[in-house]
Amino acid sequence: MPSDFTAPGLKRRRNRDGTIRLIWVARADLVLRGYVPKTVRLHYSIDDPGDRRLIEAACSRLQAEMLAWACGSQNDLRSHDGSIASLVRLYQTDPASPYRDLKWNTRRTYDQVLRTIEKAFGMRSLAALGIRDLRRWYDEAKKPKQAGGQERIRKAHGIVSMMRRLLGYGVMAELPECGRLARILDEARFKQPGRRKAKLELHHVEAFIKAAVAAGRPSLALGTALQFETTMRQRDVIGEWRKDAPNGGGIVLRGRYWTGGLTWSHISDDLLMVKETTKTGADVGHDLKLTPLVIKLLCQIPADRRVGPVIVDEIAGRPYAEHAYAREWRIIARAAGVPDRIWNMDARAGGISEADEAGADLDAIRSAAGHSQSSTTLRYVRGTIGKSQKVARMRTAHRNKR
Template sequence: MSSEFPTPGLKRKARKGGPDVPMWAARADLVKRGYEPKTVRLPYRLDEPDDAPLLSAACLRLQAEMLEWSSGHLRDPNRFDGTIRSLSRRYQTDPESPFNRRLKHTTREKDAHVLTLIEKAFGDRLVPSLKLADFWRWYDAAKKPKATGQPERVRRAWGIMKKLRELFAYGVAAELDGCARVRDILAEIRFPQPARRRVTLDLEHIEAFIPKAIEMGRISLALATAIQFDAVMRQKDVVGEWEPIPEGEALTGIVLNGRRWVNGLTWAGVVLDGVTRKATTKTGAMIAHDFSLCPHVQQVAAHVLPERRVGPLIVDEQQGRPYAGDAFQREWRKVARAAGIPDHIWNMDARAGAITEAEDAGADLDAIRATAAHTDAKTTARYSRGAVGKSRTVAELRLAHRAVKNSA
């Protein structure tokens, strides 16, 4: 490059079968001190005169940021420098972003994990350099099996692309350069989605699980599963969850490692011989269930002594408190295996099993929707997995119609 367009830090990376690729590289001594990014691929052509000023501007900007960092002025985490990494960091730190405005703490934790994968895989890429082929390449790489012979991880790949869409949509709202172009590219791509679950935890599984759990001394697991199936309730609405305690707020209630147990059923809120009402965690909708009509709940509750019916309904017997982390799923699986329930059937499939059974029994879809506290009947229909209730009714009507015609 000429002195007219200086390019500090510019390196050439040889590419087989094509022209060299321009890369900006940080000083080795600063990299050792922890400076990032170490290298940045530049979306320009080395030997094209029209690209010379753009290449120079990119190198000068990156060099200036590195020198600013070396002088002790660390980069503002909310500053957008044109890379995917900086967009991700700003998305997570901007108090006005959807990450901080709308997402629940549990969703933020899951999203933070996906964002870490994104930053690690292609955080150094500059937004202006992104092309259609990049996203398909990243999708294909993300869906590769974890090991030879295992299935493709389509759900993982689709989740990463979904989060990229959200990142660039935020970038557009925050008026960050280049994000609108990439958002428009992503809007036109239809990445294959993971197949919907078709598995249900059915009555036969429930009736195998409950006695085995009681036999193994895991009454809480039996009771939770019974309520999920009989009352069509979400696991979180039964078992509860642990949410971070806001800074400065008193450590009241059941507290563990700076988190408070919330949203689960308590004995004070349960009416075994009548109607139990609860606000759902997902939408806040009120649900009401007559537990006197829930035979499995009654079966398990009979094993809990009256004097033990205090506090949270579902308690980890080994810890003496509500289940934390992935303990509920882990302990549930132990009992499920002992009961002969295959590993591909999960506790969360109890809700789908209950809805499928209800439709098979001839229950109206809108009534099932209200029971499950769904706001949209389409959601209820997705939970009905292989029900034959409606098709049986249609078949019976057709047969009756034929009989009338034949007798005429």
């Protein structure tokens, strides 16, 4: 490596296939103070003399932005160089940005999209952009992964939506060109992904429970039964691992605290369950004695094991690690004959749809699901004719009266 090569913050990481990837890494002490991004992937080759100058430039820019933030200059928007990458960085680091008010898991999702944007066209100047560029990016992003595959409209629309957020922030921060581009996107229309139509139905759940118990995974059986019978979100049943758990926690895994999941303290001796939902903070209550799938599984759990989290990974002896629940669930689902197009999250839609099919009042379903608005509940009603049957019967009764 030439002696004049200067790339502050540059680190090398080895991929599984033995190749080397380059990453700029922020100072650990500043990350602890809240600086983001923590890392930035650099898509260059250190063996290419031409790429070395680009690596130096990228690392120097990222290092300068980090040090400016550390010196209290994060409010100085004059550091904006007019590029999309610079806009992304300001959106993530400016204390006045709406990004700072997002929940941790929403930030994580946003960061994934922001990395895609920065990698694909971060060096583009805002002044040089127009609708043709935005349309071309959308069209490229929606192309199938493989020839003949499905278009990735959800991914493409997510990029456009994130560009709207970035430009909206830029307008608030009075950054050049953001107002012009925001007005363009206000008028532009891009095809949106369709709503999910899949749902986990009763016969799926029954087959899954049987397969899970046979495989020695009663935790997966109980978790799925709870999601389907109570229409609770997966997160409210199995919990999640957070670095910034509000009250800390007694269960820690790689620096993250387990929080938000269902514990035995939420369930009374007479099997009444009351829990605050993680998304809206609404309290939901269920009489588990009226949930046949759940009660059958609960009866198999000895009293001395009814302490702490309800759903515990049998192998690890603690709540499921991030992504492990979904991964293990899919293994059992395939063994039970549940199609891959149906996900664990579709248990909530399945339970709500079954309630609609049974003719339950919409507001009662809304309350049971912990939704604040009935319009949200309606989005989970998939492929049922419960309400239309009720309307038809009422119309017939009305005609007979006449």
